Amino acid sequence: MHRTKIRVAEDALDANETIARANRDDFDRAGVAVVNLMSAPGAGKTSLLERSLAELDGVRAGVLEGDVQGSMDADRIAALHVPVTQLNTDAGFGGECHLDANMVRSAIPSLALDEIDLLVIENVGNLVCPAEFRVGEDARVMICSVTEGEDKPLKYPLMFRACELVVVNKVDLLPHLEFDLERLLANVAAVNPQAKTMLTSARTGEGVEEWRRWLAALPERAAVAA
């Protein structure tokens, strides 16, 4: 008996992954490396960017600001004379709590891709859903503030697992907190043994040079990986 062979399409992607790859192709063609920067609300994403983007050793940075509403962070970045685009998510029911690939795609025509080497996408402040949506980035990074407690990697493991770099920020406050830094780092390692960690204070500048070097090196790392 003759049977028709059924072909199986391997690697079927969900819609978000399909669009993320299209974004990635556009970024690659433009020669722009992309960081997806995530954190809880108020962990210091924008403050760290203010401290680092203006002097990146010749690497030209741009920012895509994701917020439910408003453009306060974009205004802060624009003050540095860094090209910035605001992407608001409040068209969704009550405001979307994360960026997805399609939202980022809608912003691509507004990005000055030919004027930059590095695009930082500042995601909506949230430790859950942003980790679930790739947007076409080369690297995912999260900022974790020492004021949030040592338990966050165990409570939000997907976020810590999704990121290759965990920046532990606001370390200037350590003397004033009951906070066990070793325990936080052990919790990060428990959920993501591969994660690189870095200690920073956007306020005092501690560790900012290491963060700046990591950002500045990304375009070359991304080009080698491609």
Next chain:
Amino acid sequence: MHRTKIRVAEDALDANETIARANRDDFDRAGVAVVNLMSAPGAGKTSLLERSLAELDGVRAGVLEGDVQGSMDADRIAALHVPVTQLNTDAGFGGECHLDANMVRSAIPSLALDEIDLLVIENVGNLVCPAEFRVGEDARVMICSVTEGEDKPLKYPLMFRACELVVVNKVDLLPHLEFDLERLLANVAAVNPQAKTMLTSARTGEGVEEWRRWLAALPERAAVAA
């Protein structure tokens, strides 16, 4: 010409609102007042509960702990000998970032409603989606840490608008922060002029008595409103 009159069902509810009302009916029948407690990750919800639930002037409290994963907060509450039920949201895609009425409904059989007067529902740490889902509560409260910056009411207005009480926590850290408390309170008032505010430190105990009194008074306030 005779026309068939079409009846319009007013006040059609979405599914979440329908289930929230069913929850509310169950809580009312049991004589239990319910607080939906929300905040960003690490703002101090559990620490404030640890400070307050054991001594509520004869009001018997219970807790429903919402987390993506794990039961660390529930363990802390159980150590107070307060009845606690854990509700994990990680059955969803990557973990749901909020509680909704149906999740709370699924937990009702596990709640010791006949042993308590007040149920505190500790929502998932997130300033966006939890504000969009009523769960059958009498009051919605958010905890806002001074370490998160003054801009949060403007960036997450729905959350601040949804709550009748905004507890500003970690005020013991104010001397160590560049933080303008007056500006935060003005931002809260700008998005929600009706909101009551309270200043607390779960660490030093500052303001905890006021928070405890507010919680202890809720069952009577809820009974009068019903």
